[in-house]
Amino acid sequence: MAPLMKSILTSEQWKALEKIHGVLLAEYQFRRCMMITRFDVTVKSFHWSERAKDRGAAMSKAFQPLRKSLQGDSQVTLAHLLAARENISCIIKTSSGSSRDKTSCAINKVLMTGSVPDRGGRPNEIEPPMPTWEKRREGGGDGGGHRRWGKKGKKKK
Secondary structure (H helix, E strand, O other): OOEOOOOOOOHHHHHHHHHHHHHHHHHHHHHHHHHHHHHHHHHHHHOOOHHHHHOHHHHHHHHHHHHHHOOOOOOOOHHHHHOOEHHHHOOOOOOOHHHHHHHOOHHHHHHOOOOOOOOOOOHHHOOOOOOOOOOOOOOOOOOOOOOOOOOOOOOOO
């Protein structure tokens, strides 16, 4: 397979590429930390159930090796990116039939069978709440806000 990038870079392009790579590494590191935090919070929520209180040690024992493998910085270098081949640039939709056939597993068959109950919630089915109106107050206000400035006192003949 042929390499994705076939041109030769100038020194200015190398500097720009290294700068972009540094910015992307920082961005990916931030996102990675955020996802790991979300993962930790999700796993902690599993420990709240009554059944988990008895199995907390077993759950932690299974979780800790996986969690430790997520630590660390990205191992992708600029050399990895420049060594990419043409076939890596092909975009395949994850919802396509060919992708779904390769990713199908037993859990999908259990979860995806049967009809899904209709829970409603469509915007066109929900009626907006009616506002409450107060009666007009006697003797208040300026006559409905129809004041004509500059015409006061002049009568038509």
